[in-house]
Amino acid sequence: MQKKKIILIIILFPLLSLIVLSFFFYFSYQKPLQENKEIFNSTPPKEKVEVSKEVKEKYGISPEEILEEERQVYFIDGREIEEYNNFHIRDAEHIRAPDLTIDLVKEKFNLSEEEFDEALFILYCHDGTRSSDNTTELDRDNFKFIIGGVNSRHEGNKLGFIPGGTLTFREEVREKDFTTHIDNLKEEYSDKEYFVIDGRLYNDVKIEGAYDFRIGRLRTEEYNNKLSEIIKQKDKKLVYIAEIYPDLFYAKLLIQRLVDSYGFTMDQLLVVMNQSEELNKFLNEETK
Structure with a gap:
Protein backbone atom coordinates (compact mmCIF):
# COMPACT_ATOMS: atom_id res chain seq x y z
CA MET A 1 0.00 0.00 0.00
CA GLN A 2 2.81 2.38 0.94
CA LYS A 3 4.53 1.59 -2.33
CA LYS A 4 1.38 2.52 -4.31
CA LYS A 5 1.18 5.87 -2.54
CA ILE A 6 4.77 6.66 -3.44
CA ILE A 7 4.14 5.73 -7.08
CA LEU A 8 1.00 7.90 -7.12
CA ILE A 9 2.91 10.87 -5.66
CA ILE A 10 5.66 10.42 -8.26
CA ILE A 11 3.06 10.46 -11.05
CA LEU A 12 0.98 13.36 -9.73
CA PHE A 13 3.76 15.69 -8.53
CA PRO A 14 4.91 16.85 -12.02
CA LEU A 15 1.28 17.39 -13.07
CA LEU A 16 0.46 19.42 -9.96
CA SER A 17 3.67 21.43 -10.36
CA LEU A 18 2.74 22.26 -13.94
CA ILE A 19 -0.74 23.41 -12.90
CA VAL A 20 0.70 25.62 -10.12
CA LEU A 21 3.25 27.14 -12.51
CA SER A 22 0.55 27.80 -15.11
CA PHE A 23 -1.55 29.70 -12.58
CA PHE A 24 1.53 31.61 -11.42
CA PHE A 25 2.49 32.79 -14.91
CA TYR A 26 -1.11 33.62 -15.83
CA PHE A 27 -1.79 35.81 -12.80
CA SER A 28 1.71 37.28 -12.65
CA TYR A 29 2.25 38.10 -16.32
CA GLN A 30 -0.49 37.32 -18.83
CA LYS A 31 -3.51 38.67 -16.91
CA PRO A 32 -1.89 42.02 -15.99
CA LEU A 33 -0.86 42.49 -19.62
CA GLN A 34 -4.41 41.84 -20.80
CA GLU A 35 -5.84 44.31 -18.32
CA ASN A 36 -3.34 47.12 -18.93
CA LYS A 37 -3.96 49.59 -21.74
CA GLU A 38 -1.78 48.58 -24.69
CA ILE A 39 0.81 51.10 -25.87
CA PHE A 40 0.26 49.72 -29.37
CA ASN A 41 -2.86 49.18 -31.41
CA SER A 42 -4.57 45.77 -31.57
CA THR A 43 -2.12 44.70 -34.29
CA PRO A 44 1.43 44.43 -32.92
CA PRO A 45 4.12 46.32 -34.87
CA LYS A 46 6.24 44.34 -37.29
CA GLU A 47 9.89 43.66 -36.50
CA LYS A 48 10.83 44.42 -40.09
CA VAL A 49 9.57 44.41 -43.67
CA GLU A 50 10.05 40.97 -45.20
CA VAL A 51 12.14 40.72 -48.36
CA SER A 52 10.36 38.58 -50.93
CA GLY A 164 33.96 51.17 -34.93
CA GLY A 165 34.50 52.42 -31.40
CA THR A 166 31.13 54.06 -30.71
CA LEU A 167 27.62 52.79 -30.00
CA THR A 168 24.74 53.52 -32.37
CA PHE A 169 22.77 54.94 -29.44
CA ARG A 170 23.93 56.31 -26.14
CA GLU A 171 22.57 54.36 -23.20
CA GLU A 172 19.97 56.98 -22.22
CA VAL A 173 18.54 56.98 -25.76
CA ARG A 174 18.71 53.21 -26.13
CA GLU A 175 16.97 52.52 -22.81
CA LYS A 176 14.32 55.26 -22.84
CA ASP A 177 10.76 54.34 -23.81
CA PHE A 178 9.50 57.16 -26.03
CA THR A 179 6.19 55.52 -26.94
CA THR A 180 2.85 56.91 -25.86
CA HIS A 181 -0.75 55.94 -26.46
CA ILE A 182 -2.88 58.24 -28.59
CA ASP A 183 -5.38 58.65 -25.73
CA ASN A 184 -2.66 60.28 -23.64
CA LEU A 185 -1.86 62.59 -26.53
CA LYS A 186 -5.50 63.61 -27.03
CA GLU A 187 -5.77 64.83 -23.47
CA GLU A 188 -3.11 67.52 -23.83
CA TYR A 189 -2.69 68.07 -27.58
CA SER A 190 -2.29 71.57 -28.98
CA ASP A 191 -0.84 72.37 -32.39
CA LYS A 192 0.97 75.29 -30.75
CA GLU A 193 2.87 72.91 -28.50
CA TYR A 194 3.28 69.83 -30.70
CA PHE A 195 4.92 69.20 -34.08
CA VAL A 196 3.79 65.97 -35.76
CA ILE A 197 6.33 64.04 -37.86
CA ASP A 198 5.38 61.19 -40.20
CA GLY A 199 8.32 58.79 -40.09
CA ARG A 200 6.61 55.70 -41.52
CA LEU A 201 9.00 54.15 -44.03
CA TYR A 202 6.53 51.89 -45.83
CA ASN A 203 3.20 53.67 -45.67
CA ASP A 204 2.53 56.47 -48.15
CA VAL A 205 -1.00 57.31 -46.98
CA LYS A 206 -0.82 60.99 -46.12
CA ILE A 207 -1.63 62.07 -42.57
CA GLU A 208 -3.23 65.50 -42.35
CA GLY A 209 -1.07 68.02 -40.54
CA ALA A 210 1.98 65.75 -40.29
CA TYR A 211 5.43 66.69 -41.57
CA ASP A 212 6.76 64.02 -43.95
CA PHE A 213 10.22 63.02 -42.72
CA ARG A 214 11.11 59.40 -43.53
CA ILE A 215 14.84 59.41 -42.78
CA GLY A 216 15.57 56.02 -44.32
CA ARG A 217 14.16 57.12 -47.67
CA LEU A 218 15.68 60.60 -47.85
CA ARG A 219 18.89 61.36 -49.71
CA THR A 220 21.34 63.22 -47.49
CA GLU A 221 20.67 66.52 -49.25
CA GLU A 222 16.91 66.08 -48.83
CA TYR A 223 17.41 65.06 -45.20
CA ASN A 224 19.38 68.21 -44.40
CA ASN A 225 16.86 70.47 -46.14
CA LYS A 226 13.89 68.93 -44.36
CA LEU A 227 15.67 68.76 -41.01
CA SER A 228 15.92 72.56 -40.97
CA GLU A 229 12.13 72.77 -40.47
CA ILE A 230 12.28 70.43 -37.47
CA ILE A 231 15.12 72.42 -35.90
CA LYS A 232 12.78 75.43 -35.88
CA GLN A 233 10.42 73.51 -33.57
CA LYS A 234 12.80 73.65 -30.60
CA ASP A 235 10.09 75.00 -28.29
CA LYS A 236 7.64 72.17 -29.12
CA LYS A 237 7.22 68.49 -28.42
CA LEU A 238 7.81 66.22 -31.40
CA VAL A 239 5.18 63.55 -32.07
CA TYR A 240 6.77 60.90 -34.28
CA ILE A 241 4.40 58.54 -36.13
CA ALA A 242 5.77 55.01 -36.46
CA GLU A 243 4.37 51.66 -37.58
CA ILE A 244 7.22 49.15 -37.57
CA TYR A 245 10.28 48.78 -35.40
CA PRO A 246 12.65 50.30 -38.02
CA ASP A 247 10.51 53.47 -37.74
CA LEU A 248 11.19 53.50 -34.01
CA PHE A 249 14.92 53.16 -34.74
CA TYR A 250 14.81 56.32 -36.87
CA ALA A 251 12.79 58.17 -34.22
CA LYS A 252 15.53 57.49 -31.67
CA LEU A 253 18.19 58.42 -34.20
CA LEU A 254 16.47 61.74 -34.81
CA ILE A 255 16.16 62.74 -31.16
CA GLN A 256 19.77 61.76 -30.46
CA ARG A 257 20.96 63.99 -33.31
CA LEU A 258 18.70 66.84 -32.19
CA VAL A 259 19.94 66.58 -28.61
CA ASP A 260 23.60 66.36 -29.61
CA SER A 261 23.67 69.11 -32.21
CA TYR A 262 20.69 71.42 -31.79
CA GLY A 263 19.95 71.78 -28.09
CA PHE A 264 16.77 69.67 -27.91
CA THR A 265 16.01 67.52 -24.86
CA MET A 266 15.13 63.84 -24.65
CA ASP A 267 11.69 64.63 -23.21
CA GLN A 268 10.66 66.45 -26.37
CA LEU A 269 10.06 63.23 -28.33
CA LEU A 270 6.87 61.17 -28.19
CA VAL A 271 6.40 58.17 -30.49
CA VAL A 272 2.88 57.10 -31.47
CA MET A 273 3.45 53.51 -32.52
CA ASN A 274 1.13 51.62 -34.86
CA GLN A 275 -1.81 53.99 -34.33
CA SER A 276 -1.60 56.07 -37.50
CA GLU A 277 -5.26 55.69 -38.53
CA GLU A 278 -6.51 56.87 -35.15
CA LEU A 279 -4.03 59.74 -35.14
CA ASN A 280 -5.05 60.77 -38.65
CA LYS A 281 -8.71 60.95 -37.60
CA PHE A 282 -7.80 62.94 -34.51
CA LEU A 283 -5.66 65.45 -36.43
CA ASN A 284 -8.40 65.86 -39.04
CA GLU A 285 -10.86 66.71 -36.29
CA GLU A 286 -8.41 69.19 -34.79
CA THR A 287 -7.96 71.07 -38.08
CA LYS A 288 -11.69 71.45 -38.79
Missing part, protein backbone atom coordinates in the same frame (compact mmCIF):
# COMPACT_ATOMS: atom_id res chain seq x y z
CA LYS A 53 11.64 35.14 -51.90
CA GLU A 54 11.99 36.28 -55.53
CA VAL A 55 14.20 39.24 -54.56
CA LYS A 56 16.36 37.04 -52.31
CA GLU A 57 16.86 34.49 -55.08
CA LYS A 58 17.74 37.07 -57.75
CA TYR A 59 19.76 39.62 -55.77
CA GLY A 60 20.62 38.00 -52.44
CA ILE A 61 23.88 36.38 -51.40
CA SER A 62 25.06 34.53 -48.29
CA PRO A 63 28.40 34.97 -46.46
CA GLU A 64 29.41 31.48 -47.63
CA GLU A 65 28.79 32.42 -51.27
CA ILE A 66 30.75 35.64 -50.83
CA LEU A 67 33.77 33.73 -49.51
CA GLU A 68 33.69 31.45 -52.55
CA GLU A 69 33.51 34.38 -54.98
CA GLU A 70 36.43 34.67 -57.42
CA ARG A 71 35.75 38.26 -58.49
CA GLN A 72 37.12 41.27 -56.65
CA VAL A 73 34.58 41.97 -53.89
CA TYR A 74 33.75 45.42 -52.54
CA PHE A 75 31.47 45.97 -49.55
CA ILE A 76 29.05 48.90 -49.28
CA ASP A 77 27.48 49.71 -45.91
CA GLY A 78 24.08 51.30 -46.58
CA ARG A 79 23.19 52.04 -42.96
CA GLU A 80 23.30 55.36 -41.12
CA ILE A 81 26.72 56.69 -40.07
CA GLU A 82 26.02 55.93 -36.40
CA GLU A 83 25.48 52.27 -37.27
CA TYR A 84 28.62 52.17 -39.39
CA ASN A 85 30.65 53.73 -36.58
CA ASN A 86 29.36 51.07 -34.20
CA PHE A 87 30.68 48.18 -36.32
CA HIS A 88 31.10 47.35 -39.98
CA ILE A 89 32.73 44.89 -42.35
CA ARG A 90 36.45 45.52 -42.73
CA ASP A 91 37.23 47.81 -45.70
CA ALA A 92 33.53 48.53 -46.33
CA GLU A 93 32.73 51.98 -47.69
CA HIS A 94 29.82 53.86 -46.15
CA ILE A 95 27.16 55.02 -48.61
CA ARG A 96 23.70 55.59 -47.14
CA ALA A 97 21.16 53.48 -49.02
CA PRO A 98 19.16 56.49 -50.33
CA ASP A 99 22.38 58.09 -51.68
CA LEU A 100 23.61 55.08 -53.63
CA THR A 101 24.38 55.65 -57.32
CA ILE A 102 26.70 53.90 -59.77
CA ASP A 103 28.84 57.03 -60.14
CA LEU A 104 29.25 57.36 -56.37
CA VAL A 105 30.33 53.70 -56.10
CA LYS A 106 32.97 54.19 -58.79
CA GLU A 107 34.19 57.32 -57.05
CA LYS A 108 34.34 55.75 -53.57
CA PHE A 109 36.41 52.78 -54.75
CA ASN A 110 38.32 54.71 -57.41
CA LEU A 111 37.48 52.23 -60.18
CA SER A 112 37.79 52.39 -63.92
CA GLU A 113 34.89 51.25 -66.10
CA GLU A 114 36.60 47.91 -66.70
CA GLU A 115 37.36 47.39 -63.00
CA PHE A 116 33.79 48.28 -62.11
CA ASP A 117 32.30 45.83 -64.59
CA GLU A 118 34.51 42.97 -63.42
CA ALA A 119 33.96 43.47 -59.68
CA LEU A 120 31.20 42.27 -57.36
CA PHE A 121 29.60 44.81 -55.02
CA ILE A 122 28.03 43.53 -51.81
CA LEU A 123 25.48 45.83 -50.20
CA TYR A 124 24.43 45.33 -46.62
CA CYS A 125 22.30 46.97 -43.97
CA HIS A 126 20.81 45.95 -40.62
CA ASP A 127 18.26 43.37 -41.80
CA GLY A 128 18.58 43.35 -45.60
CA THR A 129 15.64 45.64 -46.32
CA ARG A 130 17.47 48.80 -47.36
CA SER A 131 20.14 46.97 -49.36
CA SER A 132 17.59 44.74 -51.13
CA ASP A 133 15.73 47.87 -52.23
CA ASN A 134 18.98 49.22 -53.69
CA THR A 135 19.90 46.07 -55.60
CA THR A 136 16.36 45.71 -56.96
CA GLU A 137 16.40 49.30 -58.22
CA LEU A 138 19.87 48.99 -59.77
CA ASP A 139 19.07 45.56 -61.28
CA ARG A 140 22.68 44.70 -62.13
CA ASP A 141 24.37 41.31 -62.09
CA ASN A 142 27.34 42.58 -60.10
CA PHE A 143 25.33 44.08 -57.22
CA LYS A 144 24.11 41.72 -54.48
CA PHE A 145 22.83 42.20 -50.93
CA ILE A 146 23.57 40.12 -47.85
CA ILE A 147 20.43 38.14 -47.03
CA GLY A 148 19.32 38.98 -43.49
CA GLY A 149 21.69 41.92 -43.27
CA VAL A 150 24.17 42.18 -40.43
CA ASN A 151 21.58 41.91 -37.69
CA SER A 152 23.20 38.79 -36.25
CA ARG A 153 26.69 39.75 -37.52
CA HIS A 154 26.65 36.28 -39.06
CA GLU A 155 27.83 33.87 -36.45
CA GLY A 156 31.53 33.15 -36.54
CA ASN A 157 32.35 36.59 -37.98
CA LYS A 158 33.06 35.09 -41.39
CA LEU A 159 33.02 38.46 -43.13
CA GLY A 160 35.43 40.23 -40.78
CA PHE A 161 33.28 42.63 -38.77
CA ILE A 162 35.31 45.19 -36.86
CA PRO A 163 34.18 47.52 -34.04
Whole structure:
Protein backbone atom coordinates (compact mmCIF):
# COMPACT_ATOMS: atom_id res chain seq x y z
CA MET A 1 0.00 0.00 0.00
CA GLN A 2 2.81 2.38 0.94
CA LYS A 3 4.53 1.59 -2.33
CA LYS A 4 1.38 2.52 -4.31
CA LYS A 5 1.18 5.87 -2.54
CA ILE A 6 4.77 6.66 -3.44
CA ILE A 7 4.14 5.73 -7.08
CA LEU A 8 1.00 7.90 -7.12
CA ILE A 9 2.91 10.87 -5.66
CA ILE A 10 5.66 10.42 -8.26
CA ILE A 11 3.06 10.46 -11.05
CA LEU A 12 0.98 13.36 -9.73
CA PHE A 13 3.76 15.69 -8.53
CA PRO A 14 4.91 16.85 -12.02
CA LEU A 15 1.28 17.39 -13.07
CA LEU A 16 0.46 19.42 -9.96
CA SER A 17 3.67 21.43 -10.36
CA LEU A 18 2.74 22.26 -13.94
CA ILE A 19 -0.74 23.41 -12.90
CA VAL A 20 0.70 25.62 -10.12
CA LEU A 21 3.25 27.14 -12.51
CA SER A 22 0.55 27.80 -15.11
CA PHE A 23 -1.55 29.70 -12.58
CA PHE A 24 1.53 31.61 -11.42
CA PHE A 25 2.49 32.79 -14.91
CA TYR A 26 -1.11 33.62 -15.83
CA PHE A 27 -1.79 35.81 -12.80
CA SER A 28 1.71 37.28 -12.65
CA TYR A 29 2.25 38.10 -16.32
CA GLN A 30 -0.49 37.32 -18.83
CA LYS A 31 -3.51 38.67 -16.91
CA PRO A 32 -1.89 42.02 -15.99
CA LEU A 33 -0.86 42.49 -19.62
CA GLN A 34 -4.41 41.84 -20.80
CA GLU A 35 -5.84 44.31 -18.32
CA ASN A 36 -3.34 47.12 -18.93
CA LYS A 37 -3.96 49.59 -21.74
CA GLU A 38 -1.78 48.58 -24.69
CA ILE A 39 0.81 51.10 -25.87
CA PHE A 40 0.26 49.72 -29.37
CA ASN A 41 -2.86 49.18 -31.41
CA SER A 42 -4.57 45.77 -31.57
CA THR A 43 -2.12 44.70 -34.29
CA PRO A 44 1.43 44.43 -32.92
CA PRO A 45 4.12 46.32 -34.87
CA LYS A 46 6.24 44.34 -37.29
CA GLU A 47 9.89 43.66 -36.50
CA LYS A 48 10.83 44.42 -40.09
CA VAL A 49 9.57 44.41 -43.67
CA GLU A 50 10.05 40.97 -45.20
CA VAL A 51 12.14 40.72 -48.36
CA SER A 52 10.36 38.58 -50.93
CA LYS A 53 11.64 35.14 -51.90
CA GLU A 54 11.99 36.28 -55.53
CA VAL A 55 14.20 39.24 -54.56
CA LYS A 56 16.36 37.04 -52.31
CA GLU A 57 16.86 34.49 -55.08
CA LYS A 58 17.74 37.07 -57.75
CA TYR A 59 19.76 39.62 -55.77
CA GLY A 60 20.62 38.00 -52.44
CA ILE A 61 23.88 36.38 -51.40
CA SER A 62 25.06 34.53 -48.29
CA PRO A 63 28.40 34.97 -46.46
CA GLU A 64 29.41 31.48 -47.63
CA GLU A 65 28.79 32.42 -51.27
CA ILE A 66 30.75 35.64 -50.83
CA LEU A 67 33.77 33.73 -49.51
CA GLU A 68 33.69 31.45 -52.55
CA GLU A 69 33.51 34.38 -54.98
CA GLU A 70 36.43 34.67 -57.42
CA ARG A 71 35.75 38.26 -58.49
CA GLN A 72 37.12 41.27 -56.65
CA VAL A 73 34.58 41.97 -53.89
CA TYR A 74 33.75 45.42 -52.54
CA PHE A 75 31.47 45.97 -49.55
CA ILE A 76 29.05 48.90 -49.28
CA ASP A 77 27.48 49.71 -45.91
CA GLY A 78 24.08 51.30 -46.58
CA ARG A 79 23.19 52.04 -42.96
CA GLU A 80 23.30 55.36 -41.12
CA ILE A 81 26.72 56.69 -40.07
CA GLU A 82 26.02 55.93 -36.40
CA GLU A 83 25.48 52.27 -37.27
CA TYR A 84 28.62 52.17 -39.39
CA ASN A 85 30.65 53.73 -36.58
CA ASN A 86 29.36 51.07 -34.20
CA PHE A 87 30.68 48.18 -36.32
CA HIS A 88 31.10 47.35 -39.98
CA ILE A 89 32.73 44.89 -42.35
CA ARG A 90 36.45 45.52 -42.73
CA ASP A 91 37.23 47.81 -45.70
CA ALA A 92 33.53 48.53 -46.33
CA GLU A 93 32.73 51.98 -47.69
CA HIS A 94 29.82 53.86 -46.15
CA ILE A 95 27.16 55.02 -48.61
CA ARG A 96 23.70 55.59 -47.14
CA ALA A 97 21.16 53.48 -49.02
CA PRO A 98 19.16 56.49 -50.33
CA ASP A 99 22.38 58.09 -51.68
CA LEU A 100 23.61 55.08 -53.63
CA THR A 101 24.38 55.65 -57.32
CA ILE A 102 26.70 53.90 -59.77
CA ASP A 103 28.84 57.03 -60.14
CA LEU A 104 29.25 57.36 -56.37
CA VAL A 105 30.33 53.70 -56.10
CA LYS A 106 32.97 54.19 -58.79
CA GLU A 107 34.19 57.32 -57.05
CA LYS A 108 34.34 55.75 -53.57
CA PHE A 109 36.41 52.78 -54.75
CA ASN A 110 38.32 54.71 -57.41
CA LEU A 111 37.48 52.23 -60.18
CA SER A 112 37.79 52.39 -63.92
CA GLU A 113 34.89 51.25 -66.10
CA GLU A 114 36.60 47.91 -66.70
CA GLU A 115 37.36 47.39 -63.00
CA PHE A 116 33.79 48.28 -62.11
CA ASP A 117 32.30 45.83 -64.59
CA GLU A 118 34.51 42.97 -63.42
CA ALA A 119 33.96 43.47 -59.68
CA LEU A 120 31.20 42.27 -57.36
CA PHE A 121 29.60 44.81 -55.02
CA ILE A 122 28.03 43.53 -51.81
CA LEU A 123 25.48 45.83 -50.20
CA TYR A 124 24.43 45.33 -46.62
CA CYS A 125 22.30 46.97 -43.97
CA HIS A 126 20.81 45.95 -40.62
CA ASP A 127 18.26 43.37 -41.80
CA GLY A 128 18.58 43.35 -45.60
CA THR A 129 15.64 45.64 -46.32
CA ARG A 130 17.47 48.80 -47.36
CA SER A 131 20.14 46.97 -49.36
CA SER A 132 17.59 44.74 -51.13
CA ASP A 133 15.73 47.87 -52.23
CA ASN A 134 18.98 49.22 -53.69
CA THR A 135 19.90 46.07 -55.60
CA THR A 136 16.36 45.71 -56.96
CA GLU A 137 16.40 49.30 -58.22
CA LEU A 138 19.87 48.99 -59.77
CA ASP A 139 19.07 45.56 -61.28
CA ARG A 140 22.68 44.70 -62.13
CA ASP A 141 24.37 41.31 -62.09
CA ASN A 142 27.34 42.58 -60.10
CA PHE A 143 25.33 44.08 -57.22
CA LYS A 144 24.11 41.72 -54.48
CA PHE A 145 22.83 42.20 -50.93
CA ILE A 146 23.57 40.12 -47.85
CA ILE A 147 20.43 38.14 -47.03
CA GLY A 148 19.32 38.98 -43.49
CA GLY A 149 21.69 41.92 -43.27
CA VAL A 150 24.17 42.18 -40.43
CA ASN A 151 21.58 41.91 -37.69
CA SER A 152 23.20 38.79 -36.25
CA ARG A 153 26.69 39.75 -37.52
CA HIS A 154 26.65 36.28 -39.06
CA GLU A 155 27.83 33.87 -36.45
CA GLY A 156 31.53 33.15 -36.54
CA ASN A 157 32.35 36.59 -37.98
CA LYS A 158 33.06 35.09 -41.39
CA LEU A 159 33.02 38.46 -43.13
CA GLY A 160 35.43 40.23 -40.78
CA PHE A 161 33.28 42.63 -38.77
CA ILE A 162 35.31 45.19 -36.86
CA PRO A 163 34.18 47.52 -34.04
CA GLY A 164 33.96 51.17 -34.93
CA GLY A 165 34.50 52.42 -31.40
CA THR A 166 31.13 54.06 -30.71
CA LEU A 167 27.62 52.79 -30.00
CA THR A 168 24.74 53.52 -32.37
CA PHE A 169 22.77 54.94 -29.44
CA ARG A 170 23.93 56.31 -26.14
CA GLU A 171 22.57 54.36 -23.20
CA GLU A 172 19.97 56.98 -22.22
CA VAL A 173 18.54 56.98 -25.76
CA ARG A 174 18.71 53.21 -26.13
CA GLU A 175 16.97 52.52 -22.81
CA LYS A 176 14.32 55.26 -22.84
CA ASP A 177 10.76 54.34 -23.81
CA PHE A 178 9.50 57.16 -26.03
CA THR A 179 6.19 55.52 -26.94
CA THR A 180 2.85 56.91 -25.86
CA HIS A 181 -0.75 55.94 -26.46
CA ILE A 182 -2.88 58.24 -28.59
CA ASP A 183 -5.38 58.65 -25.73
CA ASN A 184 -2.66 60.28 -23.64
CA LEU A 185 -1.86 62.59 -26.53
CA LYS A 186 -5.50 63.61 -27.03
CA GLU A 187 -5.77 64.83 -23.47
CA GLU A 188 -3.11 67.52 -23.83
CA TYR A 189 -2.69 68.07 -27.58
CA SER A 190 -2.29 71.57 -28.98
CA ASP A 191 -0.84 72.37 -32.39
CA LYS A 192 0.97 75.29 -30.75
CA GLU A 193 2.87 72.91 -28.50
CA TYR A 194 3.28 69.83 -30.70
CA PHE A 195 4.92 69.20 -34.08
CA VAL A 196 3.79 65.97 -35.76
CA ILE A 197 6.33 64.04 -37.86
CA ASP A 198 5.38 61.19 -40.20
CA GLY A 199 8.32 58.79 -40.09
CA ARG A 200 6.61 55.70 -41.52
CA LEU A 201 9.00 54.15 -44.03
CA TYR A 202 6.53 51.89 -45.83
CA ASN A 203 3.20 53.67 -45.67
CA ASP A 204 2.53 56.47 -48.15
CA VAL A 205 -1.00 57.31 -46.98
CA LYS A 206 -0.82 60.99 -46.12
CA ILE A 207 -1.63 62.07 -42.57
CA GLU A 208 -3.23 65.50 -42.35
CA GLY A 209 -1.07 68.02 -40.54
CA ALA A 210 1.98 65.75 -40.29
CA TYR A 211 5.43 66.69 -41.57
CA ASP A 212 6.76 64.02 -43.95
CA PHE A 213 10.22 63.02 -42.72
CA ARG A 214 11.11 59.40 -43.53
CA ILE A 215 14.84 59.41 -42.78
CA GLY A 216 15.57 56.02 -44.32
CA ARG A 217 14.16 57.12 -47.67
CA LEU A 218 15.68 60.60 -47.85
CA ARG A 219 18.89 61.36 -49.71
CA THR A 220 21.34 63.22 -47.49
CA GLU A 221 20.67 66.52 -49.25
CA GLU A 222 16.91 66.08 -48.83
CA TYR A 223 17.41 65.06 -45.20
CA ASN A 224 19.38 68.21 -44.40
CA ASN A 225 16.86 70.47 -46.14
CA LYS A 226 13.89 68.93 -44.36
CA LEU A 227 15.67 68.76 -41.01
CA SER A 228 15.92 72.56 -40.97
CA GLU A 229 12.13 72.77 -40.47
CA ILE A 230 12.28 70.43 -37.47
CA ILE A 231 15.12 72.42 -35.90
CA LYS A 232 12.78 75.43 -35.88
CA GLN A 233 10.42 73.51 -33.57
CA LYS A 234 12.80 73.65 -30.60
CA ASP A 235 10.09 75.00 -28.29
CA LYS A 236 7.64 72.17 -29.12
CA LYS A 237 7.22 68.49 -28.42
CA LEU A 238 7.81 66.22 -31.40
CA VAL A 239 5.18 63.55 -32.07
CA TYR A 240 6.77 60.90 -34.28
CA ILE A 241 4.40 58.54 -36.13
CA ALA A 242 5.77 55.01 -36.46
CA GLU A 243 4.37 51.66 -37.58
CA ILE A 244 7.22 49.15 -37.57
CA TYR A 245 10.28 48.78 -35.40
CA PRO A 246 12.65 50.30 -38.02
CA ASP A 247 10.51 53.47 -37.74
CA LEU A 248 11.19 53.50 -34.01
CA PHE A 249 14.92 53.16 -34.74
CA TYR A 250 14.81 56.32 -36.87
CA ALA A 251 12.79 58.17 -34.22
CA LYS A 252 15.53 57.49 -31.67
CA LEU A 253 18.19 58.42 -34.20
CA LEU A 254 16.47 61.74 -34.81
CA ILE A 255 16.16 62.74 -31.16
CA GLN A 256 19.77 61.76 -30.46
CA ARG A 257 20.96 63.99 -33.31
CA LEU A 258 18.70 66.84 -32.19
CA VAL A 259 19.94 66.58 -28.61
CA ASP A 260 23.60 66.36 -29.61
CA SER A 261 23.67 69.11 -32.21
CA TYR A 262 20.69 71.42 -31.79
CA GLY A 263 19.95 71.78 -28.09
CA PHE A 264 16.77 69.67 -27.91
CA THR A 265 16.01 67.52 -24.86
CA MET A 266 15.13 63.84 -24.65
CA ASP A 267 11.69 64.63 -23.21
CA GLN A 268 10.66 66.45 -26.37
CA LEU A 269 10.06 63.23 -28.33
CA LEU A 270 6.87 61.17 -28.19
CA VAL A 271 6.40 58.17 -30.49
CA VAL A 272 2.88 57.10 -31.47
CA MET A 273 3.45 53.51 -32.52
CA ASN A 274 1.13 51.62 -34.86
CA GLN A 275 -1.81 53.99 -34.33
CA SER A 276 -1.60 56.07 -37.50
CA GLU A 277 -5.26 55.69 -38.53
CA GLU A 278 -6.51 56.87 -35.15
CA LEU A 279 -4.03 59.74 -35.14
CA ASN A 280 -5.05 60.77 -38.65
CA LYS A 281 -8.71 60.95 -37.60
CA PHE A 282 -7.80 62.94 -34.51
CA LEU A 283 -5.66 65.45 -36.43
CA ASN A 284 -8.40 65.86 -39.04
CA GLU A 285 -10.86 66.71 -36.29
CA GLU A 286 -8.41 69.19 -34.79
CA THR A 287 -7.96 71.07 -38.08
CA LYS A 288 -11.69 71.45 -38.79
